[in-house]
Structures are given as C-alpha cells and as structure tokens.
Amino acid sequence: MNGEDLIERVLREGERQADEVEVFYARGESISTEIKKGILGIAEESEAWSMAIRTVKDGRIGSSSTGDPDRWKECLNAALASGRIATPQQWGGFPKPADVTGTASSSDPDLIVAVENAAEMVGDLLAGAAEHPVEVIGGGAGPPPAYLPGANTSGVFYGMDRTVAAVSLETIREQSTGYEFDASPFLADIDARSVGEQAASLAARSLSGRDIETGRYDIVLSPVAAASILGQVLLPALSGRNVKAGRSFLAEKIGEQVFDEHLSIYDDPFAPGLGSTTWDAEGVPTRRLVFVEQGVLQRFAYDLKTGYRYGEGSTGSAVRSGSEGPGIGFHNLFVDGPRMKEPGDERAVWIHDVVGAHTANPFSGDFSVEISNPFWMEGGEQTEPIRTAMFAGNVFEMLREIGGFGKDTRRVGRLTIPSIRLNNQQIIGK
Amino acid sequence: MAEPRYYDIRCVRGETTLVDIDNGVVESAGTSFFDKAVIRVLGPKGWGILTRDHVDIDSKRDLTALIEAAARLAAVTQDQIDLADAPRSALPVPRLGEDPRDIDLEEKTRLLAGIEAAARVPEVANTRARYTEGIDQVRFLDSSGNEFSYEAVRSGFSVLAIASRSGMMQMGSERDHIITGFNLRDKQDLGRKAGEIAVSLLDAKLAKGGAGRAVLDPELAGVFTHEAVGHASEGDLVREGASVLAGRIGERIGCEGLVIVDDPTLHEFGFIPVDAEGVAVQRTEVIRDGILSSYLHNRETLAAVGHGIPGHARAELGAPPIVRMSNTFIENGDATYDEILSECKDGILLIGSRGGQVDPGRGVFQFNAEYGYLVRGGETTDMVRDVSLTGEILSTLHNITLLGNDRKMSPGYCGKGGQSVPVSDGAPHLLLESATIGGRGE
Numbered sequence: 001m002n003g004e005d006l007i008e009r010v011l012r013e014g015e016r017q018a019d020e021v022e023v024f025y026a027r028g029e030s031i032s033t034e035i036k037k038g039i040l041g042i043a044e045e046s047e048a049w050s051m052a053i054r055t056v057k058d059g060r061i062g063s064s065s066t067g068d069p070d071r072w073k074e075c076l077n078a079a080l081a082s083g084r085i086a087t088p089q090q091w092g093g094f095p096k097p098a099d100v101t102g103t104a105s106s107s108d109p110d111l112i113v114a115v116e117n118a119a120e121m122v123g124d125l126l127a128g129a130a131e132h133p134v135e136v137i138g139g140g141a142g143p144p145p146a147y148l149p150g151a152n153t154s155g156v157f158y159g160m161d162r163t164v165a166a167v168s169l170e171t172i173r174e175q176s177t178g179y180e181f182d183a184s185p186f187l188a189d190i191d192a193r194s195v196g197e198q199a200a201s202l203a204a205r206s207l208s209g210r211d212i213e214t215g216r217y218d219i220v221l222s223p224v225a226a227a228s229i230l231g232q233v234l235l236p237a238l239s240g241r242n243v244k245a246g247r248s249f250l251a252e253k254i255g256e257q258v259f260d261e262h263l264s265i266y267d268d269p270f271a272p273g274l275g276s277t278t279w280d281a282e283g284v285p286t287r288r289l290v291f292v293e294q295g296v297l298q299r300f301a302y303d304l305k306t307g308y309r310y311g312e313g314s315t316g317s318a319v320r321s322g323s324e325g326p327g328i329g330f331h332n333l334f335v336d337g338p339r340m341k342e343p344g345d346e347r348a349v350w351i352h353d354v355v356g357a358h359t360a361n362p363f364s365g366d367f368s369v370e371i372s373n374p375f376w377m378e379g380g381e382q383t384e385p386i387r388t389a390m391f392a393g394n395v396f397e398m399l400r401e402i403g404g405f406g407k408d409t410r411r412v413g414r415l416t417i418p419s420i421r422l423n424n425q426q427i428i429g430k
Numbered sequence: 431m432a433e434p435r436y437y438d439i440r441c442v443r444g445e446t447t448l449v450d451i452d453n454g455v456v457e458s459a460g461t462s463f464f465d466k467a468v469i470r471v472l473g474p475k476g477w478g479i480l481t482r483d484h485v486d487i488d489s490k491r492d493l494t495a496l497i498e499a500a501a502r503l504a505a506v507t508q509d510q511i512d513l514a515d516a517p518r519s520a521l522p523v524p525r526l527g528e529d530p531r532d533i534d535l536e537e538k539t540r541l542l543a544g545i546e547a548a549a550r551v552p553e554v555a556n557t558r559a560r561y562t563e564g565i566d567q568v569r570f571l572d573s574s575g576n577e578f579s580y581e582a583v584r585s586g587f588s589v590l591a592i593a594s595r596s597g598m599m600q601m602g603s604e605r606d607h608i609i610t611g612f613n614l615r616d617k618q619d620l621g622r623k624a625g626e627i628a629v630s631l632l633d634a635k636l637a638k639g640g641a642g643r644a645v646l647d648p649e650l651a652g653v654f655t656h657e658a659v660g661h662a663s664e665g666d667l668v669r670e671g672a673s674v675l676a677g678r679i680g681e682r683i684g685c686e687g688l689v690i691v692d693d694p695t696l697h698e699f700g701f702i703p704v705d706a707e708g709v710a711v712q713r714t715e716v717i718r719d720g721i722l723s724s725y726l727h728n729r730e731t732l733a734a735v736g737h738g739i740p741g742h743a744r745a746e747l748g749a750p751p752i753v754r755m756s757n758t759f760i761e762n763g764d765a766t767y768d769e770i771l772s773e774c775k776d777g778i779l780l781i782g783s784r785g786g787q788v789d790p791g792r793g794v795f796q797f798n799a800e801y802g803y804l805v806r807g808g809e810t811t812d813m814v815r816d817v818s819l820t821g822e823i824l825s826t827l828h829n830i831t832l833l834g835n836d837r838k839m840s841p842g843y844c845g846k847g848g849q850s851v852p853v854s855d856g857a858p859h860l861l862l863e864s865a866t867i868g869g870r871g872e
Contacts, residue, residue, distance in 0.1 A: 033506075036476075036509045036669075036670055037509065037669070037670050037671065039508040039509050040476075040506065040507050040508045040509065041476050041477070041507060041508075041509035041511075042476060042477045042478075042479060042507060042509075042750075043476075043477070043478050043479070043503035043504065043506050043507055044478075044479040044480075044481070044503070044750070045478075045479070045480050045481075045499070045500075045503055046480065046481035046482070047480075047481070047482055047483070048481070048483055048748075049483040049484070050483065061458070062460060063458055063460055064460050064461060064462050064463075065462040065463070066462065066463040066464070067463065067464045067465050067466060067483040067484060068443075068463060068464075068465040068483065068484045069484070070484070071463050071465075074463065075462070075463060078460055078461045078462070078463075079460065081460065081461075081535065082458065082459050082460025082461070082535070085456055085459040085460075085535055085536060085539050086456050086457070086458060086459060087454075087455045087456045087457075089455075115503055115506050116506070119506055135671055137670045137671055137672040137791060138670055138672065170672070170791075172671060172672060172791045175674060175791070175792055175793055176792065177672075177789055177791040177792045214639060214640055241452075245452055245453055245556050245558075246453075246555040246556040246592065246594060247556050247592055247599075249599065325458065355787045355788070355789055355794065355795070355796045355820075356785070356786060356787040356796035356797065356798065356818065358785055358787070359784045359785045359786065359787075359796070359797065359798030359818060361601065361784075361816055363592055363599040363600070363601050364598070364599050364600060364601075364816070366636070366815070366816035366870065367816070368639065368798070368816065368817070368818040368868030368869055368870065369796060369818070369868070370787075370794055370795075370796035370820045370868075372789065372792075388794055388820075388822075390639065390796075390818070390820055390866065390868040392639055392818075392868050392869055392870035393870055394870065426639065426870050428639035428640060428866065428867075428868050430641070430866055
C-alpha cells in the first residue's frame with residue numbers, strides 16, 4: 001500500500017469513530033558520511049517511515065504514531081484511546097482546503113542522494129582544513145531529503161519535498177579545539193571547503209590564549225553564540241502555550257518596549273531556509289509573523305490547539321520533530337536590526353560559541369556559561385586569543401541595550417542572526 | 431565485492447507511553463509504536479551502516495539484501511577498523527516489581543495528576559508533569575553466530591513548578607526514572623518538593639562569580655563526574671584525538687583515594703544486560719586511587735587504543751552504537767556531611783543539576799546547579815540561585831579534598847553524537863577546593 005492510499009484508509013476508518021482525523025506521514029532517505037581522524041570513517045544510509053495520527057471527538061484530542069505501516073489500526077486505536085483521557089477543550093476544526101498563497105522552497109532538485117556526493121563534500125571539508133596546522137577529529141557531510149505529506153478529514157491534503165545538505169568539521173591543535181558547520185536546503189549554498197577552513201582556523205588561532213581577569217567587559221556574541229543563548233531562553237518565551245501557562249517572561253507585555261529599539265524578531269516562512277513552507281505542520285497556511293518590532297513586543301506564536309483554547313487563532317506556527325505530535329515553533333526566525341555601527345570598533349571580547357547554553361534558566365533568563373574560542377577584538381578584528389572564562393547574564397536584561405549588530409548574518413539552524421555587541425557584561429576569569 | 435569481515439543487526443521494536451499534564455489539563459496521554467533496525471557491515475576498511483524502519487529479521491532474503499547494500503557503503507570508507515575479541519554474554523534483566531503494562535492509561539494519568547497537583551503550593555503559578563514509559567524489545571545477531579534478545583522496561587516522570595511574584599519567575603523540578611517496574615505510586619512528595627523549591631528561590635540571591643570552595647551534593651557531584659571524567663574516558667574520543675585523557679593511562683589525575691567507576695551491570699537507570707554490539711558488560715574502574723586506569727571501550731576502540739574494558743557500546747533507537755557511559759559514579763570516601771561542611775568553612779553548597787556539557791578536547795566542562803546555599807563558618811546560610819561551575823579536566827580532580835560516605839545515584843539522559851540514552855550518575859557529597867563558580871551577582 002503506498003502512502004497516499006494508507007492515509008486515505010486511516011481517514012475513512014477513523015472518521016467512523018471520531019469527529020475529525022488528521023494523518024501526517026513522513027518518508028525520507030538520507031546518506032551521510034562521518035569523518036574519523038581526517039579520513040572518511042563511516043558511510044551511512046537511512047530510510048525512515050513514520051505516520052502520526054490525531055483524532056478529535058467532542059473537543060478531546062488524541063494522538064499516536066507508528067513506524068510500522070502494518071500497525072496502522074493499532075495506532076489509530078491508540079489515538080482514539082488517548083483522546084478519551086485528554087481534557088476536552090474549545091475546538092474549531094482542522095483547516096479546510098484553503099488557497100495557499102506565497103511561494104516557499106525547501107527543496108533542491110539538484111540534490112542527489114549518493115554516497116559519492118557526500119564523499120566529495122568530505123574531500124572539500126578536509127582540503128579547507130589543510131590550510132591550517134591542525135588535526136581533524138571528526139565531522140561529516142550528508143544530504144537527507146524527505147517527503148512530508150499530511151491530510152485531514154476536512155479534505156485538506158498537503159505535501160512537500162524537503163532536502164537538506166549539511167556539513168560539519170571538528171579540529172584540534174594541542175588543547176585548542178575548533179568546530180564549524182553549515183546546513184541548507186540547497187546544495188549550492190554550501191561551501192564545504194570554507195567550513196573546513198574556518199573550523200581549522202578557530203583551533204589554530206585559539207592556541208596559547210591568555211587569562212582574563214574577572215570583571216565587566218564589552219562583548220560581541222558571534223551568530224553561533226547568540227543563537228545558542230537566545231534559542232534556549234527567548235524562543236520559548238514567544239510560544240503562546242508558555243505565555244498562557246504563565247511560563248513566559250514576556251506574557252502580558254504586548255505593546256511594551258521590551259528590548260532595545262533597534263531589535264526586531266520575525267518569522268518569515270517564505271524566505272529560503274531550512275524551515276521554509278507555505279503550510280505549517282497542521283496544514284494551516286503560514287504567514288510572516290513579526291514578534292518584536294523595534295523592541296516592541298507585537299505578538300506570540302500559536303498552533304491550532306492553543307489557539308482554539310484561548311481564542312487566539314493559529315498563527316500557522318505548528319512544527320513537528322520526529323514522530324511526535326505538532327507543537328508551537330518557528331519556521332525561519334530572523335533576529336535583525338539596522339547596522340548602526342560595526343560591532344567591533346572599540347575593544348571587546350569576541351565570543352565564538354558557548355558551552356552549556358542548555359543550562360540557562362528559560363523562565364528567568366539567567367545564565368552562566370563557559371565561553372569557547374574567545375578573542376580580544378580591536379578595530380573590528382579578532383586579535384589575541386583568551387584562554388578560558390565564563391560569561392554570566394540575563395537574556396531579557398541584556399537585550400534591552402544593544403551595542404550593535406555585525407554584517408556577518410548567518411543561518412544557525414532555523415535562526416538567522418548577526419553577531420551582537422553587548423556592552424558592560426559580566427566575565428568571570430580563572 | 432569482497433566478503434564483509436563482519437556484520438551485525440540490531441532491531442528494537444516496542445512502544446512509548448507519554449502523559450503530559452500542564453496546569454491540571456491533560457494535554458496528551460497515549461501510546462506510540464516503533465520498529466527500528468540498524469545493520470552494520472565491516473568492509474575491507476571501515477563501516478557501512480543502514481538504518482531502516484520495520485525490517486523482518488527472520489527473512490534470509492531481506493537480510494542478505496540489506497547486508498549487500500551496507501557492504502556497498504562500506505566500500506567507500508578509508509578508516510581501517512579492526513575489532514578486538516571480547517567476551518560475549520548477556521545478564522538477566524531485573525524482575526519487574528509491578529509491570530507498567532498492567533496499569534491502564536487512566537490510572538497512570540490519575541497518579542501523575544496527583545504529583546502535579548502536589549506541586550501547586552501557594553505562589554506557584556504553573557505546574558507541569560510528564561510520565562514516560564518505554565518498552566523496548568531488543569534483538570541482536572551477528573556474523574559470528576551470536577544472538578541475544580531481551581526486553582527493557584523504563585518508567586518514570588518529571589515534575590516542574592514555576593513560582594511567580596511581581597514579574598519574577600523561578601523554577602523547581604524533580605524527576606525519578608527506574609527500570610524495575612512502575613514508578614508513579616506514592617510520589618506526591620516529589621511534586622511538593624518541586625513547588626517548595628520554586629517558591630523559596632523567589633527569595634534567593636544571585637550567586638557571585640569567582641573562585642572558591644564548593645560542596646557538591648550527590649546529584650550535582652554525579653553530573654560533575656559524568657562531565658569532568660566520563661566523556662573524556664570514552665574510547666572513541668581517545669582514538670580520534672579528541673580527549674585530553676589520551677596517552678595518560680597510569681598518570682595521577684586525581685587525589686588519593688579517588689575511585690571513579692562506570693558500571694552498566696548495576697540495576698540503575700543506565701543498566702544494559704549486554705552492550706549494543708553483543709559484548710558482555712562489566713564494571714570498569716576509570717580512575718583507581720587517583721590514577722587513570724581504564725578507558726571505556728567498544729570492540730573497535732579497544733583494538734585501536736587498548737587500556738580498557740569493552741562492553742560500553744550503546745545506541746539510541748534506530749542509531750548506530752557508539753561508546754557511552756551507563757551508571758557512572760565516584761565511590762564513597764569516609765567523611766560525613768557535617769565534616770565536609772565544617773571543613774568547607776566559607777564557600778558554597780550546590781544542590782541538584784540543570785545539566786552540563788564538556789569540550790573533551792579542550793578539557794573544559796561546565797555544569798549548572800538548581801540552587802545552593804552560602805556556607806559561613808561551616809553552616810549553611812542564604813539561599814542562592816542560577817549558579818554554575820566550570821573546571822578543567824586535568825586539574826579539577828586534584829582539587830577534591832574530601833569525599834563523603836553517602837553516595838546516591840540519580841537517573842537522567844545523556845546526549846552525544848545526536849543520540850540520547852538513559853544513564854545514571856552519582857557520588858557522595860564532596861568538597862572542591864578553588865572551584866570556578868559562575869553567577870551574575872555582584
């Protein structure tokens with residue numbers, strides 16, 4: 001039975017027992033290669049198949065998923081059973097067939113799944129790394145594409161192809177390490193050689209760093225470091241579910257100047273990126289959402305369930321990861337602002353990455369993390385390496401006054417973000 | 431094409447039950463099904479690996495086709511892999527006290543709701559509880575004729591409370607996971623504890639960053655052990671040149687009397703009856719009396735690096751096996767808790783864990799406490815919040831000056847190479863000299 005036929009069967013069978021049924025299924029294949037000690041160590045190929053079912057009866061939402069097509073009936077029954085226990089809520093139905101506007105592309109027809117292609121990218125990564133005197137520890141290259149269709153009993157059927165090309169490299173020189181990566185739906189965006197060169201350059205340049213005294217310093221967070229810290233704290237605070245549950249620092253602050261007037265945060269599902277899409281994971285048409293405009297909080301993100309429950313309406317923000325049910329997320333989130341000045345004009349500590357961003361307190365915004373590949377920055381240039389230090393602060397407080405954004409905007413997962421200068425921050429030396 | 435030198439297949443079929451209650455609302459409660467297989471073939475040089483959903487392991491024809499496909503992948507690899515001989519056998523899995531499958535979803539939801547409700551003490555604005563149950567049916571076979579099958583049952587929960595007062599929010603969280611049966615009965619006290627901690631943190635001070643003496647409670651000291659020593663002792667990192675512990679077997683890296691162990695045979699949350707390559711598991715002393723004595727290995731890293739014990743290969747569902755920790759801990763010393771506090775005199779007592787991370791190549795780690803207390807004259811005083819610790823692997827173990835006698839294990843999940851596996855960590859209370867404490871207090 002092919003996927004579309006199976007979807008149809010689940011919908012017809014489920015309809016007899018529930019008011020509404022939704023089926024989401026994903027099939028994908030991927031090739032990836034892993035680098036071990038500077039050569040191609042492991043070649044991996046994977047084929048995945050998964051189906052997630054949601055049923056709604058009298059406002060009770062049930063869900064289940066399976067990786068085994070033969071167990072679809074069991075999966076449907078489990079979804080119905082789960083619905084009988086869920087707390088009933090306001091529910092206005094799955095989306096109807098709607099005119100989907102806008103174009104979004106998350107798929108590259110030139111991206112061919114073959115181990116030779118991945119091996120070629122490995123060659124480029126290693127050639128880039130060879131420009132500096134470092135050893136390659138590990139890394140990888142792989143383009144995993146997928147086909148993601150979904151359907152519901154309101155007659156909506158949506159499907160899209162997704163491709164991803166990804167490379168990463170990890171290098172070391174003595175006790176100095178470097179890591180770089182890139183991922184894009186489009187093969188042509190990926191410059192494996194440059195990623196390899198950057199990873200090697202970080203390890204080579206970070207060697208023999210000097211200690212730094214504990215104190216307050218002006219700092220510049222690279223796009224990678226900024227994405228790590230903001231991803232852990234700021235993104236959950238924009239989720240409507242957290243807002244309504246009393247778990248968001250930003251709750252009840254719509255219309256307020258919460259951040260620096262130069263900071264804007266928006267989700268653009270139509271921009272080219274890893275999350276580009278014209279429907280969200282529940283078949284709701286997506287739209288551009290401005291969460292923060294010039295520092296003023298504008299709105300939060302909702303999926304169908306939270307939207308109906310609180311009378312807010314879905315913002316087309318449902319995403320899925322793995323075989324789990326949909327939840328509130330972001331498609332292509334941009335952290336942006338005018339480039340008032342170069343972020344490194346005056347002496348500052350440049351922080352390439354942080355260790356332990358996931359230990360930040362997502363509710364209060366407080367964090368203290370170890371910093372990776374820090375350098376003194378003067379006249380916009382990274383100069384002397386710093387050995388080791390911690391950076392402590394509060395995300396919500398530090399974004400109230402921004403010293404500048406860099407011209408180095410890059411994609412870090414689903415976030416597109418420039419380097420951010422923050423003045424007078426707490427650094428703890430050793 | 432050359433005959434494969436070796437192949438193995440590992441299938442994990444089973445189900446996951448999740449219940450999620452948020453502020454008294456049953457957000458979701460239900461069961462999902464999975465059936466994943468990983469096929470590995472060792473070609474003339476390295477590994478070719480396939481992952482598939484729903485493979486019929488008993489079909490000779492399917493198996494042959496999969497092995498051929500994996501062998502074609504293996505042909506492009508260049509890294510010369512050899513497999514060390516290793517003892518092959520499986521331990522019995524622990525008997526289940528109460529089998530979670532015998533309890534219906536309604537009862538599980540009701541019990542979880544009781545724990546969640548207990549967290550709702552005055553000033554708590556939000557409570558959330560999640561129950562997680564996993565039933566894994568594992569089957570393994572390899573080209574050397576080894577075959578194992580076993581069932582792993584995990585049951586546990588986490589509860590989170592957020593207290594709120596005039597715009598400030600603080601959290602308390604508790605969790606408990608076991609492999610020996612159903613784990614939701616009589617646990618309301620953990621819910622209450624999460625709520626009470628969240629509320630008391632509203633009045634806690636911000637910790638001040640800098641160097642000082644720190645007492646770590648058994649849970650945090652367990653995470654410290656895991657991050658500071660565990661990862662760097664993993665044979666794959668050692669082989670790849672990504673660990674500062676490479677080439678240091680026989681060296682003193684910690685204080686006298688320090689014993690650090692990874693033991694997959696213990697019936698704690700990281701228990702495995704046999705590893706993911708079909709190798710017998712055994713207790714491995716990474717550090718004996720302060721001296722680095724063993725790495726954690728799988729068959730290929732044992733062959734390449736030596737100095738250690740195999741049986742530490744583990745895999746997340748549908749992912750290839752890599753070298754991992756299981757139940758990692760510091761053995762008891764003989765100091766009492768009171769002696770440790772009084773020896774600390776002026777410093778900080780740190781409790782509970784919000785997780786940690788390590789860069790094993792650089793030898794630097796970071797981990798975060800849930801809360802703590804300032805210690806003045808050997809007595810605990812003001813409560814502090816949002817405090818983390820960092821250290822350097824090669825020096826930090828010399829700074830342990832007292833080991834307690836009250837080791838306790840805590841369950842959790844550990845991430846590496848994009849895979850998450852259940853583990854437990856533990857230690858007695860311990861006293862650290864010149865610890866680097868991170869906090870934004872002035």
